[in-house]
């Protein structure tokens with residue numbers, strides 16, 4: 391798309407990210423040269439090469455999320471999937487099916503502001519006879535660890551609470567929730583860490599996490615690849631969602647996406663390696679954007695937690711503005727790309743997350759999400775701020 395200024399500023403990094411060039415380079419040989427099927431590893435070298443590589447990445451991913459025993463990464467704890475939607479389904483539905491078969495629980499605890507990929511499996515399980523508690527969050531979008539404790543009962547087998555929210559960027563007290571769940575035998579803690587990885591220091595062992603979902607395309611890796619981490623003591627308690635050749639130790643049949651897996655491993659390595667610098671950079675840009683918007687616009691409200699939030703997230707409400715028109719027409723015309731609520735729920739009328747943190751209709755309807763990225767510059771943000779301020783003032787004068 392060409393815009394009046396020719397400039398494009400992508401501020402929708404919670405929806406997806408561009409693939410890092412180093413990730414593309416790492417993937418390249420696995421399309422044309424090392425194209426083998428890992429399942430053919432015993433038959434020939436080309437299969438062996440592919441198989442060996444994905445086992446290395448399994449270790450690399452375990453290392454990246456801090457899944458270690460005795461200093462060694464626990465490669466077997468990683469199940470490669472098609473993305474975090476599948477990882478979340480595998481964790482929630484896979485454990486539920488096993489629990490049902492073995493009479494090992496019928497109650498799940500989650501929150502009202504989870505991603506659809508957790509909420510929808512939970513709703514599905516309710517139809518199948520499970521009981522689900524959807525915890526409320528506070529005005530900033532945080533889950534109270536004490537509320538988790540209060541909700542746990544004899545039938546509970548799973549607590550699924552996201553590490554950081556994809557709309558308002560709020561970071562949950564994961565370590566505290568993990569420690570609550572840890573007090574109960576046979577209750578497992580799953581976290582959707584898609585947005586938190588690379589932004590927050592996630593350490594599986596230190597946070598009491600039993601299962602964790604991650605996705606490639608939210609961390610400058612490719613789309614269509616993700617992983618589910620599972621503590622080895624519960625791996626055999628996950629029923630697979632799809633049956634077939636028994637890949638991924640029987641938990642996820644289907645020929646592995648070898649280039650995708652290589653890309654995920656590289657993306658995660660880069661995310662963890664450069665986390666501090668990346669965080670500082672995007673935080674700086676985010677604050678620059680917030681400072682300009684809040685100083686120059688009268689009617690603007692910050693959504694989410696003022697401190698415990700993703701470094702690249704700015705979610706604000708413009709209560710007097712038709713934000714649908716603002717985002718989809720006025721901003722895009724000038725090359726500034728932002729989002730209304732969440733991209734995954736484009737069918738929703740209003741955001742199920744905003745509805746949980748406010749009852750102010752204008753605030754809920756007026757929410758815009760800016761997701762900043764590592765490759766943006768100060769100049770990009772200055773330009774975006776100029777455009778946003780001008781367009782908000784313009785629509786306010788028409789609608790207000």
Ligand SMILES: *Cc1c(COP(=O)(O)O)cnc(C)c1O
Nearest residue numbers: 473474475505507556582584605
């Ligand atoms: C994007 C996202 C997902 C879905 O991940 P996919 O890999 O696109 O399936 C799940 N949870 C959160 C928090 C997300 O932001």
